[in-house]
Amino acid sequence: MTATDPRSTTLHPLDLATQLERVDEHMLRGRSSEAYMNMVGPFGGLVNATLVRAVLEDPRRQGTPVALTVNFCAPIAEGSFEIRPALLRAGKITQHWSLLYTQGEAVVASATLVCAVRRPTFGFAPARPPVVPPASELPSYRSPVPLRWLDRFDFRFAGEALALESEPLAEPRSPRSVLWVQHAPPRALDFLSLAALSDVFFLRIFQVRGTAVPAGTVTLTSYFHAGEGELSAYGAPYLLGVSDARVFHDSFHDQTCELWAPDGRLLVSGTQLAWYRA
Amino acid sequence: MTATDPRSTTLHPLDLATQLERVDEHMLRGRSSEAYMNMVGPFGGLVNATLVRAVLEDPRRQGTPVALTVNFCAPIAEGSFEIRPALLRAGKITQHWSLLYTQGEAVVASATLVCAVRRPTFGFAPARPPVVPPASELPSYRSPVPLRWLDRFDFRFAGEALALESEPLAEPRSPRSVLWVQHAPPRALDFLSLAALSDVFFLRIFQVRGTAVPAGTVTLTSYFHAGEGELSAYGAPYLLGVSDARVFHDSFHDQTCELWAPDGRLLVSGTQLAWYRA
Numbered sequence: 218m219t220a221t222d223p224r225s226t227t228l229h230p231l232d233l234a235t236q237l238e239r240v241d242e243h244m245l246r247g248r249s250s251e252a253y254m255n256m257v258g259p260f261g262g263l264v265n266a267t268l269v270r271a272v273l274e275d276p277r278r279q280g281t282p283v284a285l286t287v288n289f290c291a292p293i294a295e296g297s298f299e300i301r302p303a304l305l306r307a308g309k310i311t312q313h314w315s316l317l318y319t320q321g322e323a324v325v326a327s328a329t330l331v332c333a334v335r336r337p338t339f340g341f342a343p344a345r346p347p348v349v350p351p352a353s354e355l356p357s358y359r360s361p362v363p364l365r366w367l368d369r370f371d372f373r374f375a376g377e378a379l380a381l382e383s384e385p386l387a388e389p390r391s392p393r394s395v396l397w398v399q400h401a402p403p404r405a406l407d408f409l410s411l412a413a414l415s416d417v418f419f420l421r422i423f424q425v426r427g428t429a430v431p432a433g434t435v436t437l438t439s440y441f442h443a444g445e446g447e448l449s450a451y452g453a454p455y456l457l458g459v460s461d462a463r464v465f466h467d468s469f470h471d472q473t474c475e476l477w478a479p480d481g482r483l484l485v486s487g488t489q490l491a492w493y494r495a
Numbered sequence: 496m497t498a499t500d501p502r503s504t505t506l507h508p509l510d511l512a513t514q515l516e517r518v519d520e521h522m523l524r525g526r527s528s529e530a531y532m533n534m535v536g537p538f539g540g541l542v543n544a545t546l547v548r549a550v551l552e553d554p555r556r557q558g559t560p561v562a563l564t565v566n567f568c569a570p571i572a573e574g575s576f577e578i579r580p581a582l583l584r585a586g587k588i589t590q591h592w593s594l595l596y597t598q599g600e601a602v603v604a605s606a607t608l609v610c611a612v613r614r615p616t617f618g619f620a621p622a623r624p625p626v627v628p629p630a631s632e633l634p635s636y637r638s639p640v641p642l643r644w645l646d647r648f649d650f651r652f653a654g655e656a657l658a659l660e661s662e663p664l665a666e667p668r669s670p671r672s673v674l675w676v677q678h679a680p681p682r683a684l685d686f687l688s689l690a691a692l693s694d695v696f697f698l699r700i701f702q703v704r705g706t707a708v709p710a711g712t713v714t715l716t717s718y719f720h721a722g723e724g725e726l727s728a729y730g731a732p733y734l735l736g737v738s739d740a741r742v743f744h745d746s747f748h749d750q751t752c753e754l755w756a757p758d759g760r761l762l763v764s765g766t767q768l769a770w771y772r773a
Contacts, residue, residue: 283747284714284768286564288607290584290591305595305602306568310746310770311713313568315593315605317583324583327593327607329566331713331768335745339773341667341703344741389619425619435589436562436609438716440749440768442742463622463753464720464761467613468588469561471718471764475741483742486749488766490562490609490718492588495617 229404230369231413235267237274237300245271245302249295253366258293260366261434262416264318268328269412271300272314279312280332281445282408285415286438287328294320310334335444346477349375352397352455362429370417373397373455379419385495386427392462392472394424397455406448406456406484408441414476415439415487418460421472422493425465430495435469439487454479468492507682508647509691513545515552515578523549523580527573531644536571538644539712540694542596546606547690549578550592557590558610559723560686563693564716565606572598588612613722624755627653630675630733640707648695651675651733657697663773664705670740670750672702675733684726684734684762686719692754693717693765696738699750700771703743708773713747717765732757746770 234250253263265287272278298320305313311333318326349355358372361381372378374396398417404410420432457477462470469492476485512528531541543565550556576598583591589611596604627633636650639659650656652674676695682688698710735755740748747770754763 284566286607286714286716288562288583288591288609290589291586305566305605308569311568313566313602313605324591327583327591329564329605329607329714331566333713333747333770335747336772338746338771339663339700339704339743340745341743342741343667343670343703385617389621392621422617425621426617435611436564436607436716438564438714438766440747440766442744442747442749444745463620463764465617465619466720467618467722468616469611469613469718469720471720486741486766488716488718488764492611493616494614 229400229402231266231400231404231409234263235270235409237267237271240299243301245300246297247300248297251365253369255364255366260416261289261437262413264293264326265416265437265439266409266412268300268316268318269330269408271302271316272330272332273408275302277304278332279307280334282330282441283333284331284438284440285328285412286436287326288436289326289434291323291325293325298325342483344483346457346481347395347459349395349457355397369401371399371401379424380427381423381429382427384428389425390427392421392425394418394460396458398458399453399455403453405453406451407445411441411476411485412439414456415474415485418458418472418474420491420493421460421462422465422470422491422495426495430493432491432493432495435490435492437487437489439485441485443482443484451478456484468494507678507680509544509678509682509687512541513548513687515545515549518577521579523578524575525578526575529643531647533642533644538694539567539715540691542571542604543694543715543717544687544690546578546594546596547608547686549580549594550608550610551686553580555582556610557585558612560608560719561611562609562716562718563606563690564714565604566714567604567712569601569603571603576603620761622761624735624759625673625737627673627735633675647679649677649679657702658705659701659707660705662706667703668705670699670703672696672738674736676736677731677733681731683731684729685723689719689754689763690717692734693752693763696736696750696752698769698771699738699740700743700748700769700773704773708771710769710771713768713770715765715767717763719763721760721762729756734762746772
């Protein structure tokens with residue numbers, strides 16, 4: 218991308234970083250992006266969003282994403298990668314996709330994605346978001362660690378923000394965090410946007426121990442609870458994120474996430490399993 | 496299976512129903528089981544368990560299951576089916592498997608399974624099970640619908656049991672259920688057992704509406720929070736199950752599950768997305 222590329226003035230970093238070039242009917246190719254770099258390889262939410270985009274741009278796609286599972290199989294190296302989407306089965310309501318994310322011969326991530334045609338019917342929302350001050354009344358988080366992907370989001374913690382010390386805490390802290398989050402620069406809500414936001418929550422092992430330890434997401438599942446028109450009607454709001462965990466045992470822990478719209482609607486619920494050494 | 500088959504006196508119905516015959520290096524074959532029949536096709540937990548067994552019996556397998564996602568792509572017909580496990584990537588700690596469950600040319604289910612070598616390290620269990628009377632003090636559930644798979648489990652609800660009326664309730668009920676559950680006949684805990692138990696919770700749309708409506712699980716993710724030795728040490732206990740949901744919207748709802756050991760340890764946490772028409 219050069220300064221004279223006309224796209225640079227109009228495309229959001231997320232749209233640039235998830236760009237895919239079609240190699241043939243079965244394969245797309247992308248390149249790593251400096252803008253979303255994590256400690257090792259890309260921010261997981263970028264991988265999520267890139268896989269979603271591979272299906273959204275597939276001419277066979279019908280309906281919109283309702284469920285995504287991404288398995289992070291190995292570190293992703295800088296440079297190019299290939300995505301192979303396969304449509305396993307399609308019915309009147311759902312489409313089942315399977316995707317491989319490779320670098321050369323090596324599988325570095327795999328995914329399954331379900332698209333569906335939603336129909337208005339009985340609705341019920343028994344769960345409610347936590348009551349917290351609006352984003353405008355809370356300070357932006359300043360990360361103690363300089364990672365590029367953290368510059369791509371504005372985090373505003375309600376309550377205690379993540380603090381990373383050099384040594385683990387004597388007593389573990391609650392794994393629960395509540396925070397407003399938005400892309401930086403702001404970006405309209407759609408499935409790419411939600412796929413990226415589904416993985417913005419720091420691993421709960423950092424939160425609980427109060428320090429950075431070797432750790433990584435092994436598998437991440439996200440459910441999308443709104444349609445395309447519903448999302449676009451929100452514009453580019455801060456979403457209220459809730460992240461929690463139930464159990465840390467023998468080097469694996471679970472982690473849950475919720476992303477709530479400002480009007481109290483749940484847009485995403487998710488869960489992940491993470492590995493840690495601590 | 497004939498009455499003189501020596502296995503019939505020793506093998507649990509779950510072990511019989513998940514038996515697989517190796518066709519070649521890449522494929523196993525199984526057959527539908529009357530004992531776990533649901534309204535249409537097999538009980539989903541049997542599919543879960545069969546996919547887990549395909550990997551457990553694979554000579555390449557290392558470690559034990561930590562995460563399983565099963566996508567239910569289409570109704571499964573009676574008769575035989577094939578399972579093709581592929582080892583996508585193996586490292587020192589994790590193995591990433593992908594599985595296709597087919598009938599002839601048609602994919603009816605797909606799955607990803609992560610196995611891992613667990614290492615003792617920092618542990619923390621911030622979540623606790625609900626406090627309810629022991630299973631021995633609660634009545635066994637009598638299902639109002641005669642489905643074979645329901646005979647394969649003993650459900651003991653703490654609080655209101657699922658009631659199915661002919662018409663939906665005027666006001667939706669809470670989606671939360673708490674119940675003790677065990678295989679019938681009882682069966683020792685292992686990964687097969689847990690994979691089956693991960694899908695014993697009635698779809699929350701039935702619970703909320705108080706009636707049976709057209710509905711089905713689209714995708715189901717289960718995390719296993721214990722190792723082989725830890726599970727076998729429990730013998731064949733009742734597990735405490737908690738099932739809940741956050742949102743029912745435009746024909747899809749989420750659903751969560753937890754399975755707790757009698758000593759208060761979380762053994763399984765899971766989530767699913769279900770389709771409904773109601």
